[in-house]
Amino acid sequence: MQPFLGSKFDVNALSNIEDVRAAFELLCREEDKVGHELDEVLDKQTGLDSRLKAVTALTPELGDVKSEGRRLSGLICHTALLAEKVSAKVRQLDLAKSRVAECQQRVHDLIDLRRCSEGVTLALQEEDYEQAAAHIHRFLGMDEGVLRLTSRDLEKSEGEEQKKSSSLDLSLATLHQAENKVRGIVNRRFDEAVNAEDLASIERFFKIFPLINLHSVGLNKFTLYLRGKLAAANKDNLKQALETGPGDKRFNVIFADTLTLLFEGIARIVEIHQPLIETYYGPGRMTTVLGLLQEECDRQAEKIFREFKKRRGIQDKVNKVREVHLGKVKEENKLQARDLDTILGEMTLLQARVEMYFRFVRKRCLADIEVSETGGSETVEKMLTTSDLNRIAQDSLGDYILLEHFFMSENIAKLYLQIRAIALLKNFIVNILELVFVQFILFCLFCFQVFQNQMKLGFPSTYLDQAYTVIQSSLQGKLGAPSDSERQKQLFLAYLNNTESGTEYLTRLQNSVQMDTSVLSASLNPKQAEKIQNCLSGMISVNDRLKIVLDTGMAALRTAVVKPRLKPWIDSFTTIPHNINDEQYSEFEANDPFVQGLIVNLDGLLNTFKIGLTTGNYERFVMLVAGEVTLQLEKAVMKTSFSRLGGLQFDKEVRSLSSYLTSVTTWTIRDKFSRLVQISSVLNVETLQEVSEFSGSQSVSSWKLAPAEVNLSMNKQVQISEHPGSDLRTSRLRSLNI
Structure with a gap:
């Protein structure tokens, strides 16, 4: 243990000369340090003295500052007290003003109540139902409890309690009786106007319903009238469509035209009556109106689709196609693909019209919701997806996919059989198939645009798989064939060229379709976008498989041609x-x-x-x-x-x-x-x-x-x-x- 620590040490513990010298050196260092610090303090003495003199000179002024501060504090306290008193009086004045305004409003309500009671009686006598409804509308905007309380306060101040009370009760009873009477008259006269097809009277009484707080009743009755007109117009259109002969140029799309007329009728109704409804019933009512019209649209569209399936024999053709898939139909009794061409075109138009109508409804409802700030897009989507029209369209879409699949499969098979004999022509098969691909893909793209890709998953890839199978089977058949025949060599090269051209065409088509469908990305939900990607993935899969076939063909060329030819030429190098x-x-x-x-x-x-x-x-x-x-x-x-x-x-x-x-x-x-x-x-x-x-x-x-x-x-x-x-x-x- 050391005998000292810092400057504090035990002198008695210094037992040898080394400890004494160490202690001495430590004390010398501390002495030097203390002396240095004292020198620094003394050097600062002059500056400190000058600063202390300046502070001392300010001492008289500090007394003045203190007195001024006390005076300012008192002034602030006085001002705050005065402001508090003034604000209290202002609050009292505001309270009194609001009570006076409320009292005036109550008095005005009592005066208006008497005027309404007298005015509604006179208006009913003169059959001025608009004026009567206006009086009732004013009455319905009053609070009866407040009116009775106000009347009772006035009666106490005037001392005529019994007379005033009976007058108020009489006015209230008169207005309630007039309210019930006007409601009954308006309902009855509106129905009479509908039966008489009196459009002026219909609009007249339709405007009165919101004045007597019958918004829902008025909309339901008016929409029922519009639905009747819509049903009558569709009945005439459908009858005319059924009477159209095969010689008419619109015969092949007559049912699509009929459905279009139905949707145009609904659009015309909305265009004409939306300003009337929004003016008298306020914003946010068009969703209700379109929902009621949708019910009639479902019924009328179902009639059109039913007649379409009946007259075009859709169910019979679907059954025949299913029997073909099950192998129950002989070749001579099989449905011909050419019989489906015009039918498929009309089915596509039907789907296009349905999607166009749905877009119209969405646009009008969402615009109405945005203005009224009530409801949401989920309500509109639920209305459309649960509608019978959507169900019918989906059923028709299922039939379309089955028939279109059969139609394209038959066309590819016949096309291959017809041109197989002349397959030596360079790229002939694939050039023809490319035209079919282009027409088909554009056709599918049109369907994507008109009903936002509601086609079933896998259909494009199934069609392309058949084209791939045709090329692959042909190419594989030639790979193992003997090479001594010039015709077989040319056939092999032709199929190899077809495969290479097929990959090029598929890549080009895939890029084109992706560019065209990219414009739909903003209007598609994630599920619909996924469907499009699944359809396009069919092209990618077939393209990859064709590349494998191409690599197989090139490997066959290497084995059968390149290696045997090169070996003797290269072996000469060693000689x-x-x-x-x-x-x-x-x-x-x-x-x-x-x-x-x-x-x-x-x-x-x-x-x-x-x-x-x-x-x-x-x-x-x-x-x-x-x-x-x-x-x-x-x-x-x-x-x-x-x-x-x-x-x-x-x-x-x-x-x-x-x-x-x-x-x-x-x-x-x-x-x-x-x-x-x-x-x-x-x-x-x-x-x-x-x-x-x-x-x-x-x-x-x-x-x-x-x-x-x-x-x-x-x-x-x-x-x-x-x-x-x-x-x-x-x-x-x-x-x-x-």
């Missing part, structure tokens, strides 16, 4: 010496014994297939040939010995091949020759250090050769393989990070 001297190198430079002949043979092979292949397939074929050439040539190199001049000769051969193949294709082909180029570079080095320098200049991703492959390539270089240090090559290569 040509590459361990050459200067004289042989000069001779090879003047007249190359290998690469010139190979290029001529490759040119002949490529020109043979260029005529029969599409541009895309020809590019793929060139890449296929290039890949096979590099693969087989690399194998041949590993069977050959090279001198350094032979390595230079091989480098020239590789560059000549790469330049030629690059000239016959627009695709990049340099990557195919990267391994051969690196092998030729290795064959041209003289020392291991050159290999290190060369590989070091290449990025990791661009260097294709493994250390073992570099070692094998260097073994083919005679000068390096005979070098005394060749046994240490592998370890040296690893140490050089190759």
